[in-house]
Amino acid sequence: MELKEFFAEHHKVALAFSGGVDSAYLLYAAKDCGADVAAYFVRSQFQPAFEREDARRFAAGLGIELREIELDVLQFDEVIANPENRCYFCKKRIMSAIGAAAAAEGYDQLIDGTNASDSGGDRPGMMVLEEQHILSPLRICGLTKSMVRDRAREAGLFLWNKPAYACLATRIPAGERITGQKLRAVEESEEFLFSLGFSDFRVRLRDGGALLQITAKQQEKARQLFPQIRAALAQNFDIVRLDPKAREESQ
Numbered sequence: 001m002e003l004k005e006f007f008a009e010h011h012k013v014a015l016a017f018s019g020g021v022d023s024a025y026l027l028y029a030a031k032d033c034g035a036d037v038a039a040y041f042v043r044s045q046f047q048p049a050f051e052r053e054d055a056r057r058f059a060a061g062l063g064i065e066l067r068e069i070e071l072d073v074l075q076f077d078e079v080i081a082n083p084e085n086r087c088y089f090c091k092k093r094i095m096s097a098i099g100a101a102a103a104a105e106g107y108d109q110l111i112d113g114t115n116a117s118d119s120g121g122d123r124p125g126m127m128v129l130e131e132q133h134i135l136s137p138l139r140i141c142g143l144t145k146s147m148v149r150d151r152a153r154e155a156g157l158f159l160w161n162k163p164a165y166a167c168l169a170t171r172i173p174a175g176e177r178i179t180g181q182k183l184r185a186v187e188e189s190e191e192f193l194f195s196l197g198f199s200d201f202r203v204r205l206r207d208g209g210a211l212l213q214i215t216a217k218q219q220e221k222a223r224q225l226f227p228q229i230r231a232a233l234a235q236n237f238d239i240v241r242l243d244p245k246a247r248e249e250s251q
Contacts (some may be wrong), residue, residue: 003029004032005160007034010109010216011035013030013033013038013100013109013135014107015037015112016095016110017059018041019051019053019058020159021056021152022145023112023113024152025138025151027039027058028152039064039065040098040101040212041066041067041069042097044094045072045168046169046189048168048190049158052068053100066160068100071097073093073094075180076090079100080178082173082177084175085124085198086124087123088125088128095129099132109135110132112134115139115143115144116138149161163249164250168187171186171202171204176205186203186204188236190202190230191233198221200247201218201247202247209239210221210239211243212240213245213247215248215249
C-alpha cells in the first residue's frame with residue numbers, strides 16, 4: 001500500500017506529532033495527499049524544549065495548526081516508579097490524552113509515526129497502538145527509517161536528518177525513581193552540549209553522576225572540551241564521566 005492509498009481510505013485522521021522526522025514526514029504526506037489531518041503535540045516533563053520548538057516550526061511551515069496538550073506525567077505513580085515497561089504506561093497516558101482531545105474535535109482515527117524499522121519486541125509502548133486501535137501508516141506502507149529520511153530530504157523538510165531523540169526519562173536507569181529535578185538536570189546538561197555543537201548524544205544518570213555517551217566522530221572533540229563540559233555540568237552533577245565506548249549513531 002502507498003501512503004496515498006492509506007489516506008484515501010482514512011481521510012480524516014489525528015496525528016500524534018512528536019517533532020521527529022517520522023511524524024513530520026507523515027504530517028507532510030497527509031497534507032500532500034489531501035487528508036483532513038489534525039496534529040497533536042503533548043507537552044510533558046519528558047520532552048525537551050527544542051522538540052516543542054521543532055514541532056511548532058514544522059507545523060507552521062505547512063500551514064497546519066499544532067494542537068498542544070499539557071500533561072503532567074509525574075502525577076502517575078506507574079510512570080515515575082520507572083519499571084522496565086515504563087514506556088507502556090507513559091505512552092498509554094499520552095495517547096489517551098490525544099485520543100480524547102481528537103475525539104472532541106471529531107477525529108476518531110488516531111495515527112502515529114511508527115515506521116517499518118521499529119521493532120515491537122524492544123518497545124513496550126508499541127502495545128498501546130494495538131490496544132487503542134492506533135494506525136501507523138509508515139509501517140503499514142513498509143517505509144523504513146532510511147526510506148522516510150530519503151523522502152523527507154527529497155521533499156525539502158528541514159527535519160530530514162534530525163537524529164532520533166528518545167524522551168528524557170530514558171536517561172534514568174529502569175527501577176530508579178523519576179523526579180522533575182533529575183529530568184531538568186539532564187535537559188540542562190544536554191542543552192549545554194548542544195550549544196557546543198554536539199549532536200546525537202546522551203547524558204545518562206549512572207552511578208550517582210552523569211555519563212556522557214558521544215558518537216565516535218565526536219569523541220576527540222569531547223575529550224578536548226571535557227574540562228569545560230565537566231565544569232558546566234557540575235551545577236547538576238558531582239560526578240561527570242565520558243563513556244570510553246562510543247555511542248552508535250542513531251538511524
